[in-house]
Amino acid sequence: MKQRVNALLRDKFNCDVILEKPKDRSFGHFATPIAFSLAKELRKSPMAIAEEIAGSFENESMFSAVESVKGYINFRLSESFLDEYASWALSHGDEFGCSDKKGTILLEFVSANPTGPLHIGHARGAVYGDTMLRLGRHLGYDITAEYYVNDAGNQIDLLGVSLQLEGRSSLLGENVEWPEKYYRGEYLSDLAKEVAALFGEDALRDESRQKELALWAKDKILALIVEDLKAINVHFDTFVSEASLYDEWDRVMAKMNGGVYVNEGKTFIRSSDLGDDHDRVVVREDGRPTYLAGDIIYHNQKFERGYDDYINIWGADHHGYIARVKAAITFLGYDSSKLEVLLSQMVSLLKDGEPFKMSKRAGTVILMSDVVEEIGAEALRFMFASKKCDTALEFDIEELKRQDSSNPIYYIQYAHARIQTLISKSDKSMEEIMSAHLHDLSADADGLLFEALLLPEIIEDAFESRQAQKLPDYLKVLAGRLHKFYYDTRIIGTADEAKLLKLLLVVALSIKTGLSLLGIEAKDRM
RNA sequence: GCGUUCGUAGCUCAACUGGAUAGAGCAACGGACUUCGGAUCCGUAGGUUAUAGGUUCGAACCCUAUCGGGCGCACCA
Missing domain, CATH: 3.40.50.620 (HUPs)
Known part of the structure; x- marks a missing residue:
């Protein structure tokens, strides 16, 4: 949506134009402060420039109104454009918001x-x-x-030591001397039990088997980690x-080539040549590599x-x-x-x-x-x-x-569930709903529709700016608008039923798609 | 001490990356239709954006200084 508007403006001005969403929606769907930045170049007042630019959009079918206010130019998208875009979104289902970005x-x-x-x-x-x-x-x-x-x-060696000591202490009841650093926890005593069962109790005492046990244990632990991760999808x-x-x-x-040198028996990397504070050791005097060595390879x-x-x-x-x-x-x-x-x-x-x-x-x-x-x-x-x-x-x-009802996840899920309830209560068939045209919308309905159609922009912005939180923020706002709309507007049994349900389907689609990108499944009932 | 990062309502966080009157949710207080789900909605209160300067049409955001917090400053990972 925004891309389409942006493309249009780029053609007009031959440069990228900053498009923002006005805080006050009565101003329109999009706005740009470009007249301010052009003012200096053109040696004219921002207001005059904005007037001129706004006037040049009169015959554009994408917009129903383009106005200049205090130097800002506000764009209002036309209902035919929004309706067309909404239909397109619904027909694409799960793929709404997909793009054709390339690259590995x-x-x-x-x-x-x-x-x-x-x-x-x-x-x-x-x-x-x-x-x-x-x-x-x-x-x-x-x-x-x-x-x-x-x-x-070291941490693998430490794991082997900790495992044996844990076993000797909790399983064999020995008095052991704990080193300064060691791991502990329930998972270790579980593993020690397994060691005893699998390799025999002697394995817990035999220092020469520490390495072997450590390598065995880290595989077990990695499997635990994979399970933990699976549980959160x-x-x-x-x-x-x-x-x-x-x-x-x-x-x-x-x-x-030349990035490393040997000094006093140790191998260093010349990282200070490239902005680091010091050169760093990658291989110690005794030949053991440091952590950095692994990361280099x-x-x-x-x-x-x-x-x-x-x-x-x-x-x-x-x-x-x-x-x-x-x-x-x-x-x-x-x-x-x-x-x-x-x-x-x-x-x-x-x-x-x-x-x-x-x-x-x-x-x-x-x-x-x-x-x-x-x-x-x-x-x-x-x-x-x-x-x-x-x-x-x-x-x-x-x-x-605390399992709190204030948790925003319920707020969003509830919005989705409410829409599903309305759909199932309605006598309208899916065909009737889908073929309805979104026109003569109230300001609230228009605002809700526009918000729902914003999902693709949010996804792209969240990823490209590496700010994942923009998606949950958006979903909270969208759910909030839905709840308010639901409260204010009677839907079932009204003349606008099919039309409004189409609008709500778009909202549900955006919520469902947005949640799935957060690894969460939208609920139809709660 | 040096580097880095952050400082926004009582608390947890926003603010479209320099734009319009700095917004939400908790917590507090007061309300909501014999109606599609009250896990909802509306309202009240809460701010000198840490402080002081600067840059410009315009600053929470950029620059400088100060104060305060986090994290680094290993031949640990």
């Missing part, structure tokens, strides 16, 4: 360490990433959802194992797979890490601007008004699966999708767990 994107998100089940802090990145995935695919992009599995390095296409990458090490280092592998664009969703605590990875990509001979790193800010938790620290090692984590059990996957998804991801979030745990 590799989207990496979650990538939580396989050392424990997902906690509530992981949920934000998971929901955000999956929402971007759904939006992008709806628009036509060919997107691969990828999970990077950190199955190498998040699915990945590919999993890349960090450990599997190191065979490529020599070949990748050769590609770095991984990103080389990503670029060798040849996507048009790369998006990583990282927690904000990794922001200092971006410069290093981008430097590595440049040394490898690729265009580092193709990698876009989206940071999702931390979720901080409150309990009874006091800050609550989660720690996987201390076992004080709020598991995502527990919250899902309490409030449901849909409420959790909606809650995280609603928040702009570049501001830190505060949640009170008790509030999060």
